[in-house]
Amino acid sequence: MKEIDLSTKLGEITLKNPVITASGTCGYGQELEDYMDLEQLGALTVKGITLQAKTGNPVPRIVETPAGILNSIGLENPGLEGFLADKIKIIKGYQLPVFVNISGYSIEDFVLLAEKLAEISCIAALEVNVSCPNIPGGGLAFGTDPELIYQITKQVKAAYPGSVIVKLSPNVTAISDMAIAAQEGGADIISLINTLQGMAIDLERQKPVFANTFGGLSGPAIKPVALRMVYQVAQKIKIPIIGMGGIMTGQDAVEFLLAGASAVAIGTATLIHPDAPLMIIKEIKAYLQDKKINNIQEIIGKVLN
Numbered sequence: 275m276k277e278i279d280l281s282t283k284l285g286e287i288t289l290k291n292p293v294i295t296a297s298g299t300c301g302y303g304q305e306l307e308d309y310m311d312l313e314q315l316g317a318l319t320v321k322g323i324t325l326q327a328k329t330g331n332p333v334p335r336i337v338e339t340p341a342g343i344l345n346s347i348g349l350e351n352p353g354l355e356g357f358l359a360d361k362i363k364i365i366k367g368y369q370l371p372v373f374v375n376i377s378g379y380s381i382e383d384f385v386l387l388a389e390k391l392a393e394i395s396c397i398a399a400l401e402v403n404v405s406c407p408n409i410p411g412g413g414l415a416f417g418t419d420p421e422l423i424y425q426i427t428k429q430v431k432a433a434y435p436g437s438v439i440v441k442l443s444p445n446v447t448a449i450s451d452m453a454i455a456a457q458e459g460g461a462d463i464i465s466l467i468n469t470l471q472g473m474a475i476d477l478e479r480q481k482p483v484f485a486n487t488f489g490g491l492s493g494p495a496i497k498p499v500a501l502r503m504v505y506q507v508a509q510k511i512k513i514p515i516i517g518m519g520g521i522m523t524g525q526d527a528v529e530f531l532l533a534g535a536s537a538v539a540i541g542t543a544t545l546i547h548p549d550a551p552l553m554i555i556k557e558i559k560a561y562l563q564d565k566k567i568n569n570i571q572e573i574i575g576k577v578l579n
């Protein structure tokens with residue numbers, strides 16, 4: 275049988291296969307180097323950065339749930355300066371597309387980050403996180419208002435000459451309206467979903483477990499919701515989609531591709547098996563082999579037709 279072509283396109287970016295790491299679950303790449311050859315991935319998305327360094331929320335920051343985890347990290351990150359000083363030299367060495375996830379408290383924050391990162395040639399795309407649910411006074415408000423999504427996207431696009439991915443929050447009623455707003459603002463790619471807002475209560479203290487009360491749910495529990503949202507968005511937009519949310523196996527990944535995602539991102543699975551993304555690439559290939567399909571493009575969006 276002919277070698278299976280797993281390559282896929284996200285606008286102007288070509289990936290050798292559709293499997294990407296999800297932001298916040300692989301640090302800046304280096305953290306996973308002992309577990310896998312990162313260059314076998316389609317792309318790497320690094321932890322979200324903000325203008326100023328953040329120490330994040332107090333512990334506990336992760337709570338297990340029956341089919342996933344709740345996290346309340348609070349965007350701990352070295353800030354733009356720390357990222358440029360310490361992380362960028364690591365990223366520069368990688369022979370694969372690297373996406374840098376950015377977060378902010380105002381449109382100006384996003385624009386400033388975009389302007390500074392525009393000077394760095396080794397970044398393949400910015401992923402604009404309009405959806406982080408764990409920081410007070412920011413994040414979620416952007417991701418639930420189509421007008422704000424449009425404005426952020428438009429202004430980041432004006433500040434950044436490369437590809438812009440807009441990462442959507444599932445904590446909305448009409449996900450397609452958010453995706454359309456991002457597309458109209460000039461987004462090159464949409465990624466979805468971020469975590470679903472949830473909470474846990476400590477029975478001994480009779481208080482919320484997290485200092486911030488709420489956390490973001492990820493893992494297998496959210497897969498059906500994520501898949502439904504990718505399917506809905508794929509029917510309404512023309513730009514490519516990175517699908518994520520609870521992908522644990524190659525079979526899960528194939529479901530997202532069939533629903534219209536051009537690539538997939540793996541998050542919580544990596545926290546359990548650090549080399550999960552590589553296993554998922556193998557399983558996607560095995561599925562295609564079994565179905566006698568030589569080119570992954572044949573299955574992308576097939577359920578939509």
Ligand SMILES: Cc1cc2nc3c(=O)[nH]c(=O)nc-3n(C[C@H](O)[C@H](O)[C@H](O)COP(=O)(O)O)c2cc1C
Binds near residue numbers: 345468492521542
């Ligand atoms: C510990 C943790 C940290 C995360 N940090 C970020 C982040 O910094 N920026 C972001 O856009 N998403 C972040 N996410 C969301 C993931 O990238 C992903 O959208 C979500 O977890 C759903 O995928 P999954 O079910 O495969 O984990 C984080 C998720 C987890 C579990």
